[in-house]
Amino acid sequence: SQKIEQNSEALNIQEGKTATLTCNYTNYSPAYLQWYRQDPGRGPVFLLLIRENEKEKRKERLKVTFDTTLKQSLFHITASQPADSATYLCALRSGGYQKVTFGIGTKLQVIP
Amino acid sequence: EPEVTQTPSHQVTQMGQEVILRCVPISNHLYFYWYRQILGQKVEFLVSFYNNEISEKSEIFDDQFSVERPDGSNFTLKIRSTKLEDSAMYFCASSEVQHTGELFFGEGSRLTVL
Numbered sequence: 001s002q003k004i005e006q007n008s009e010a011l012n013i014q015e016g017k018t019a020t021l022t023c024n025y026t027n028y029s030p031a032y033l034q035w036y037r038q039d040p041g042r043g044p045v046f047l048l049l050i051r052e053n054e055k056e057k058r059k060e061r062l063k064v065t066f067d068t069t070l071k072q073s074l075f076h077i078t079a080s081q082p083a084d085s086a087t088y089l090c091a092l093r094s095g096g097y098q099k100v101t102f103g104i105g106t107k108l109q110v111i112p
Numbered sequence: 113e114p115e116v117t118q119t120p121s122h123q124v125t126q127m128g129q130e131v132i133l134r135c136v137p138i139s140n141h142l143y144f145y146w147y148r149q150i151l152g153q154k155v156e157f158l159v160s161f162y163n164n165e166i167s168e169k170s171e172i173f174d175d176q177f178s179v180e181r182p183d184g185s186n187f188t189l190k191i192r193s194t195k196l197e198d199s200a201m202y203f204c205a206s207s208e209v210q211h212t213g214e215l216f217f218g219e220g221s222r223l224t225v226l
């Protein structure tokens with residue numbers, strides 16, 4: 001069956017360091033991989049999208065990589081700040097379909 | 113900035129009662145979704161809707177669920193006979209473009225079934 005795996009344990013990181021979150025998937029051929037941020041009790045907020053034929057995407061302090069051979073995406077936040085503390089969700093979408101499937105998310109805690 | 117709005121923010125109901133959750137998607141968006149998130153679990157897809165019909169639905173979206181776009185702005189999720197396990201946060205989302213399809217979510221409606 002299709003699976004999206006994110007490290008559901010919290011990631012604690014010192015302010016100013018780079019946070020790296022991992023998303024692995026199996027039995028899936030996503031055309032698009034997306035990352036969202038979710039704060040407690042709130043709806044997910046879209047951050048970045050990367051297509052299957054792209055290796056890397058950047059937006060301000062965020063960087064996403066996508067390796068379709070390894071079936072893995074890495075999400076980096078450079079110069080992390082306490083305000084970056086949240087749960088980060090990986091989401092996959094196959095071409096031609098509307099459905100976006102989410103992983104359970106990784107909770108990031110940036111310590112001042 | 114345009115946003116997806118959902119009402120009510122919290123609803124408490126008795127098991128077996130019908131519930132309608134309402135959403136106003138972003139006005140120029142064409143694709144609409146309902147997701148749910150049980151406390152501590154992942155955001156789960158329920159249904160997608162385009163051109164006034166369901167385009168995809170999950171196994172969770174059984175006969176007790178229905179969706180409707182009764183006018184040009186609202187998008188509703190009806191749960192006909194609620195069960196305890198329907199207690200969750202329900203998120204509405206909309207999308208402008210299908211193929212890249214970044215989703216814009218509302219703040220959610222928390223449903224508590226007693």
